[in-house]
Amino acid sequence: MAGRQAVKAYLDLVSQPCRAVLIFLKDNKIPHTVESIAIQKGQHKTPEFIKLNPMQKLPVLEDNGFVLTESDAILKYLATAYNVPDHWYPKPPEKRARVDEYTAWHHENTHMHISSVFLHEFLLPRMGLPNPEMLEKALSDLDGTLDKLENMFLKRQAFLCSDDISLADLLAVCELMQPLCGGRDILKNRPKLLSWRSRVQSSLSDSFDEAHDIVYRMRI
Template structure:
């Protein structure tokens, strides 16, 4: 009798989408093996990894010979493939469409705008040794504020989570992006009580998996604070 292999996920937990997948796997108890890929060491550019994903990006999922890239596709695949509560990616057509609506919007709004703040405030100074470009950072923060306005007015409105009354993959993708600027000690939700309450609800819904996934980000924040 053949034995099914565990799902393998190639992740770097400093990557926001990787953390979302890590949380989904952890809080649902999906058996898996994590294959760490250190982006800062260029491990995503090795021949073996390039063969796995020619785009040289994480995350990547391997499931019994099936290889899948892109966080959105991976999370929806996991929800469909494994016995997870339906609220993560609903089967009912309209409810599923709401999740798809947010995740489509996410990739041109929440993701690039939060990531740009982290890029300008953390990654570029680390890689180049240069000071933060305050003018570019100001513009990036302004773009992110517009996105936060939209999250409140379009998606949360009168509901506790982005796509309804319970947590979904949309919330994981969004919250991991909005946590990313914390690597520089910046809480972009500091003056946003509605979004703070939403973040707390997401944390409560996933339990310890949230802090486990974000441990590397917290460590980066603490190291930077110790140098100031």
């Protein structure tokens, strides 16, 4: 938009939601700068960052003095405030409600269970705190979520909410890539979800692999 400064995104690309925000910015050619915040170095707990986001979490978006936290809100704001294709966050109420339905479910299902697998398979073992029983429980919980993705959201359509990519697919795919850090492809025995992931990647072109480069490099 004329006279509008580039938005500033505060990101750590180890974070699934941060990757989703970066991909959306790049894929839609929204002018932006990235401020890298290293969570493992505690940079999200500095006085400067806490002033920006008292929650001490990423991602954070700053747009001409307007500061927004939470990836779901950030993505919906960008889709609404900038001239992006309607399929991302459709204007028709029923289509938009389908995206909202998934994103409301996402945080305590896809995101929570993926984060638990990442914690118990990748982070805690590197701290000398492996817990095989908790990892098995996390994987079992995640299986239930993957079943829902296949049997509910992808039951009759190519993408989670319609026959075109939306914010729901972007949030979900960044989550489902996370276990690759520990060398696990959680979709390898799920052809329906593998096909979906391929469609999402094809829709996103280079921005997908650029954002996930850190995941590929961490893979063991």
